[in-house]
Amino acid sequence: MNLWFRLIKALFMAMLRKPAQPFDTTVVKMRVWPNDLDLNLHVNNGRYFTMADVGRIDYILRSGVGKVALKHRALPIVAEATAKFRKELRLFERFEIHSRLVGWDDKWSYMEHRFVRKGRVAGVVFMRGFFKGAQGAIKPEDLAEYLGVPSMSPLLPEWVTIWAESCDGLTESIRLEESIAATQEQPVYASHS
Structure with a gap:
């Protein structure tokens, strides 16, 4: 099923389902379709990120975050994302995306999307x-x-703090490379051969 159909379905279903509280876990049910697969005949790694967007939209609409965003004419922006793959999702298997807000710091909100199949x-x-x-x-x-x-976030797990610091480190590294490249008038990402 094309992402747009999934997104439209999520938008429609979110209007029909009961509202969620900001710290609730929302659940979207899906099935693996042929266009979700890679050459190994399981869900493509990149597809997880795309399907997480659908889970996030459901959460935003049902938790009230969407109303606040609309009031401020704001759009959700994802800055960084990471994935952990544990079990394969294969053709026509049913699964659920469990989305929840983990917490926030002074700049970022942190969300988790779990892909659950048969309770795993x-x-x-x-x-x-x-x-x-x-x-x-x-x-x-x-x-x-x-x-x-x-307004105070729940305590973020230690691994989240470490991950966030590594994301900040990567950002600073890229900025430094760009700064050096600008002073030397060369492309930021030049070949090192």
Whole structure:
């Protein structure tokens, strides 16, 4: 099934399903279709990220985050994402995407999308992002306040903090490369051969 059909279905179903609280886990049911597969005949690694978008849209619409975003004319922006693959998802298998807000820091909101089949976690997509509106980024604590939850995040797991620091390190490394390339008037990513 094409991503657009999945997205339209998620939008429609979110309107029919009961609202969720910001810390609830939302669940979207899916099936593996032929265009989800790679040459190994299981779900393509990149497809997990695309399907996580559908789970995230369902969460945003049902949790009230979408109303806040609409009020501020803000769009969700994913800055970084990582995945862990544990079990294969094969053709026509049914699975669920369990999406939840893990917490936030002063800049980013952190979300987890678990791909669950027969009660087992087949894979996880973890991301951090923010909402960007006409006035710039909406601070996560402001978003929490709009949603009526405490502005202080639940404690983030240690691995999330380490992952976030490594993402920041990569960003700084790229900025440094660009800065050096600009002073030397050469492409940022030149061949080293």
